[in-house]
Amino acid sequence: MANCDFIISGARVIDGSGGNSRHVEVAVERERIVDIGDCSHWRADAHIDASGMVLAPGFVDAHTHDDLELLKSPLVTCKLSQGVTSVIAGNCGISLAPLAAVGEMPPPFPLLGETREFQFPTVEPYRNKLKASPASINLALLAGHSSLRLGTMPDRLEQAADAEAIGLMQEALRLALQQGCIGLSTGLDYPPAEAASTDEVVQLAGVLREFDDAVYATHMRDEGDHVIEAVAETLEIGARAQVPTIISHHKCAGTNNYGRSRETLQMIDRARAAGQPVGFDVYPYTASSTSxxxxxxxxxxxxxxxxxxxxxxxxxxxxxxxxxxxxxxxxxxxxxxxxxxxxxxEMDDDDLERIMAHPAAMIGSDGIASMQTPHPRLWGTFPRVLGHYVREKKLFQLETAVHKMSALPARRFALRDRGSITIGNYADLVLFDPDTIIDRATFEQPKQTSTGIVSVWVNGKLSWHEGAATGARNGQFLTH
Ligand SMILES: [Zn+2]
Structure with missing residues (x-):
């Protein structure tokens, strides 16, 4: 008889693949899943009875601004309490690293942190800091284009980068990828990057090709009246740079543009049918939040x-x-x-549901933890999809929802050995009650934990249990 740390029995196991759930046992030893099925031949230190509950892979938050939050509030209660075990940070062009900032920072940088907190000229010291003081959850980092611009050409942000500045940014991006970043993000809708030309972005994104599985994620140049042109530009950048591309927090904003997700999704479908790797993330609310x-x-x-x-x-x-x-x-x-x-x-319910239900849609919260009154998506995104959109509105099946929160983002961002309940994978797991799970965060009272998340394990350690963090800080900095 082999030994393991614990066995979870009685749960309806949704493995993340999108396939049907099964009633099987799951055995965990140290930080990995070591068996699935009948685990009676294991001698376990602990047995967990999970009857009536769903066991799923820990959720991967496909779109976050948690770069600083993991350092400042290492229990990351806003995410852990939702069943999130990994976050993709550094989005919308503004990553905490690589950037050593001085002086006043243009919007939207202040949403991420104060000038003095941007103290990482390269990714390595950021990674070391997280290693020395781990958070409760895992983090993978995108290098932000606006951070590269601010570090390289602070006095010329209102211009397109010239050849010299592009060369410097390419070098800084290359180093960031060597030091563990998983891709590049842009925020072309924001002042520090509005002036960037399509060519500038193509040349930077081209660096990603030198690294296996590196991705390009973009807060597009426009999400309102020019959203069609912005999707076209994004597809062009991905095609010319030949890199997997992710449209961030996809939406059609503004009353003029209600219904236009039919067109944007068609464009994405055509590109995918032609073999271009394109995906997107979405949050389950019709209001957005930023500067x-x-x-x-x-x-x-x-x-x-x-x-x-x-x-x-x-x-x-x-x-x-x-x-x-x-x-x-x-x-x-x-x-x-x-x-x-x-x-x-600024969004239409039908657009939101159409975007969320699309097979390429991943769930990402886009929450901003530094805000006193954050958008409720920071605390509520994942339970809201599971409770409101799956149980109450029946927009899609529970298995599909879990897929959009686990295996799909893990594959899209190439997070190795994560995102599914598979033997050999890291034991990032969430146990929840499918009959009661629901978000409680509202626009008036946004900092509220959800109902229905029972237990969360990160790399095999119980990190959230019955309404509170256990204090475990077992998160890792994830690289390719
Ligand atoms: Zn954004």
Missing amino acids: LLPQFVRGAASVLVAESEPHPECNGRMLDRIAADWRCSLDEACERLYPAAAIYF
Whole structure:
């Protein structure tokens, strides 16, 4: 008889593949899954009775800004409490590393951290810091294009990079990939990268080809009136650079653009049918959240000011009411409130459901932990998909939902030996109650744990149990 640490029995096991669930036992020894099926020939230190529960691979949050959060709040309760065991960080062009920043930072950098917190000129010291002080969950990092720009050409952000600057950014990106980054992200809709040409991005993304499985993830140049052109540009960049491409938090924003996900998904389908590796992530809400900027206000049905540095008395108020009180335009109100963050109600339910149900859709939260009043997606994304969209709305099956949160992102981002309940894989696992799981975070009360997540194991260690973190910090920095 062989020994193992624990056996989970009685659960309905959803392995992440998208296939049907099975009632099998799962045995874990140290940090790996060592058996699945009838595990009676193992001598286990502990037996866990999971009758009535679902056992799934720990969720992979495909889109996060948790670079700093893992260092500052290593229990990462907002994610661990949802069953998330790995996060993809460094998204939307703004990664904490590589960047040693000085002076005032352009939006959206302040959403990620303060200037003094960008203290990692290369990825290695960031990785070492996480290693010395691990978090409760795993993290894989994308190198941000805007971070590379700010580090390379801080005085010329409003221009396209010239050949020399592109060369320097390529070198910095190459080093970041050598030091463990899994790809490149861009945020072409934001001031530090708006001026970047398509060619600039193609030349940078071309570096990814030198590394196996490196990916290009993009917050596209436009998610509103020009979303079609933006998808076309993204597909062009992926095709010319010949790299796997991920459209971040895919949406069609603005009342003008309701329904246009039919077109964007068709474009993506055509590219995929032609053999281009393209995927996307999505969060399960019809409101977005980012810096308060006039360009994002136009087109939104309504805008909630989440927090303003100069006018904290306006936190939690609607922008149009503030502008009316001040007898000024929305643009001027934005200017007076800045630096500020906002929540934009700007999407259509049908688009959201169509995007989420697409076979290439992964679930990503896009939450921003530094905000006082964050978008509820930070705490609620995964239980909301499982409880609201699967159980209540029956948008797709539980097996499909788990696939979008585990094996699909693990494959897309090439996270080795993760994302499915398979013998030999890391024991990143979540046990939840399919009948009660639901998010509780709301726009008014966003910092709330969900209901129904029973236990979470990260690399074989019980890290969340019955409503609280165990204190285990067994997360790893994931590389290819
Ligand atoms: Zn973004």
